[in-house]
Amino acid sequence: MIYAVGVNHHTAPVTVRECLHLSDDEITDFLRGNTGTLFREAGIVSTCNRTELYAVPADDDVDGERLITELRRLRPEKELRDEHFFRLLHCGAVSHLHKVAAAIDSQILGDMQILSQVKHAWEVAADSGSVGNVFSHLFMGALHTGKRVRSETAIGIGAVSISFAAVELATKIFSDLHRKHVLIVGSGETGALASRHLLAKGVEHLSITNRTYENAVALADELRARVLRFESFPVALHEYDIVVSATSATEPVITYDMVKAAMRKRQNRPLLMLDLAVPRDIDPRVNDLGNVFLKDLDAIQSIIDQNLEQRRQEIPRAESIVTEEVVNFFLWYNTLEAAPTIAQLREKFEQVRTAEMDRFRNKIDPNSLDTVEMLTKRIINKLLHPTMVGIKKQAHDTSELSSRIQLVRDLFDLSEDEITDRSQSGSGT
Amino acid sequence: MLHFLNSVAEVLLPVGYVLTTFMYAMDFRNCTALSGTWKTRTLLATVTLHFLYIGMHTAEYGRCMVTTPFEIMSLIAFTLALTYTILELRTGERGTGVFILALATAFELVSAVVMKMPGSGQPNPVLSNMGVGFHVSFAIFGYAGFALGAMHGVMYLLMYRELKRGGFGSVYQNLPSLETLERMTVLSSLVGFVFLTVSMAIGIFSLPVVYDNFSYHDPKLIATGISWLIYAVMMVARYAMHVDGKSIVRIAIGGFVFALLSMTLVNAFLSDFHRFM
CATH class of the missing domain: 1.20.120 (Four Helix Bundle (Hemerythrin (Met), subunit A))
Known part of the structure; x- marks a missing residue:
């Protein structure tokens, strides 16, 4: 049985999520300390939006509630309540991990950063020694699902944050941002964030202007940008292809006449103006000028809304990939039920072979003993092979597999009490 | 077979x-x-x-x-x-x-x-003449270049409108940047312009040889000359005067529409000697 318990953005507010966020060291300690006693296999995905424990319990006494109790012990001083935790069992748990990796359970739909976070969770669990055969397949399958969803659907396409949408807008006007000249008006938090995004996109000519010159210098030093005096930026406006304004001024700082004069000087070449301020910094009438593209926060938000809607339309395609991969996982998982029977069958054949070898050992030429040993082993392997393949053949449901296993047990008279748990034999191999 | x-x-x-x-x-x-x-x-x-x-x-x-x-x-x-x-x-x-x-x-x-x-x-038996064959072939490539330029120009205007209006629909999502579309318009038109220029040069030498009634006043020659002039103006505007992209693509679209309409009308009603079909 596979369990998934934890908190995420569906079940708990950010204050709860952040207090259960676990570092790699904490995860390692938790997994090492509980592997073998609390669970046989386990992994923890801990990001800013979720802390989720996936586990195969060590015995029947361990259930979801017990796993939650152990998780809560990690933060005894915090007020973590039962209703903050979700509990998923087996098929639900496997399906959930696949959905997480496919980014359809993400707070920002299609945020593919989660794929690397799931991969990291698997690596941490593997280093902690809590990953066996089942979780190897589980995490590999989930990562495969995430990659398929990313490549076969458009769920990760289009910017869904203000700064990314602004940069996306710039790339719809200019083909190469490297050579474009960008002016940031205002050195506050928004201006700094926009500057960083533009620099990350390869902008090489960045200038910053601010009413308080020292603030502009401080930000420019940090970003290795040019500084332009606030009083001189209107006359230099024509030099810039992209202007981002984010000041706290109550009156427009960029007027219609300023832009009109600038457009004349720049021979009407396209000018993108992003007004990220509230109240707005740029006179809205500048959008009436040819080749001037003025976008304010509402316009950028509408890009985001449109992109999110497109992502939402991809959910059915992503979900069908998840279903396909979850079915594949369980087709494999169900064959684990046959593992104890196969081991028992092999052991029984080996006992017969050893007994017969012992009986005839004295009658065999000592020089040929090794050859006969090898010969009998080969015969047994050949006889067992079709039975093993037949029993492990993927079944459409567990009852079909169970009846197949029972048939083999009856035919070869294998005793019930020797059966070990299938998961136990599956783990660690 | x-x-x-x-x-x-x-x-x-x-x-x-x-x-x-x-x-x-x-x-x-x-x-x-x-x-x-x-x-x-x-x-x-x-x-x-x-x-x-x-x-x-x-x-x-x-x-x-x-x-x-x-x-x-x-x-x-x-x-x-x-x-x-x-x-x-x-x-x-x-x-x-x-x-x-x-x-x-x-x-x-x-x-x-x-x-x-x-x-x-x-x-038309005239087309068996090597010079005329090249003349026609180059003209075809020229007009194909103009067609391609005009289509990129139309896409430019659609994208421009979408960006101005803030619709951000299929056009915004799927088309390349304005700058790319402008570049493709100019490049396609330039290729078309070069081919048409070569075609006209070959025609000037080869057509008088195969047509007894050759005349420089033929409506098709005049229409082609005007088309060539439109694209020549476009190239000067783009490369010498650095006119903005929107005006350039308008010339490209206008040039193609003129070439298409004039050729259709002239072929149907006016052309004298200069008919291959």
Whole structure:
């Protein structure tokens, strides 16, 4: 049985999520300390939006509630309540991990950063020694699902944050941002964030202007940008292809006449103006000028809304990939039920072979003993092979597999009490 | 056998073009798994079939495919589709496909209709002259370049409108940047301009030789001259005067519309000696 318990953005507010966020060291300690006693296999995905424990319990006494109790012990001083935790069992748990990796359970739909976070969770669990055969397949399958969803659907396409949408807008006007000249008006938090995004996109000519010159210098030093005096930026406006304004001024700082004069000087070449301020910094009438593209926060938000809607339309395609991969996982998982029977069958054949070898050992030429040993082993392997393949053949449901296993047990008279748990034999191999 | 294969290809080609354009349109509107996977394959199959058809047609009739209106239009369709295929394979840019392929499909459909008209398959003996053959071939490539430039110009204006209005729909999502579209408009028009210039130069020398009634006052010569002038103005505006992209694409679209209309009207009603079809 596979369990998934934890908190995420569906079940708990950010204050709860952040207090259960676990570092790699904490995860390692938790997994090492509980592997073998609390669970046989386990992994923890801990990001800013979720802390989720996936586990195969060590015995029947361990259930979801017990796993939650152990998780809560990690933060005894915090007020973590039962209703903050979700509990998923087996098929639900496997399906959930696949959905997480496919980014359809993400707070920002299609945020593919989660794929690397799931991969990291698997690596941490593997280093902690809590990953066996089942979780190897589980995490590999989930990562495969995430990659398929990313490549076969458009769920990760289009910017869904203000700064990314602004940069996306710039790339719809200019083909190469490297050579474009960008002016940031205002050195506050928004201006700094926009500057960083533009620099990350390869902008090489960045200038910053601010009413308080020292603030502009401080930000420019940090970003290795040019500084332009606030009083001189209107006359230099024509030099810039992209202007981002984010000041706290109550009156427009960029007027219609300023832009009109600038457009004349720049021979009407396209000018993108992003007004990220509230109240707005740029006179809205500048959008009436040819080749001037003025976008304010509402316009950028509408890009985001449109992109999110497109992502939402991809959910059915992503979900069908998840279903396909979850079915594949369980087709494999169900064959684990046959593992104890196969081991028992092999052991029984080996006992017969050893007994017969012992009986005839004295009658065999000592020089040929090794050859006969090898010969009998080969015969047994050949006889067992079709039975093993037949029993492990993927079944459409567990009852079909169970009846197949029972048939083999009856035919070869294998005793019930020797059966070990299938998961136990599956783990660690 | 060759005749039979050509007949089959003549039916399959318009179907292939319509199907390809339909798939690109589907993909442009709302990317589906089917159109996303099959559109480029269908395009490649159609272009390959067209290429084979040109070869088979040349083999069957023993002359280049520039002697009848049907052949010329089919060749323009092929030039447009092939140019787009190369662009898509080299740059990975797929958003412009529906526009260019729609134009190619229009030419191929007109070609298929003209082909069925009585007497349309009769080649003009003048075209067996090497110089005239080159003249016509270069003119075809020239007009194909203008068509491609105009289509990119239309896309530029659509994108410009979308950016100004703030609609951010399929056009915004699928088309490349304004700067790229402007560059493609100018480049295609420049290629067309060079080919038309060469075609005119060859025509000036070869046409008086094959036509006894050659005249510089022929309406088609005048119309072609005006088309050439429009594109010459466009090149000067772009490269010498650095006029903005929107004005440039308007000239490119205007130039193509003028060339198309003037050629249609002149061919139908006015041209004197200068008729190949």
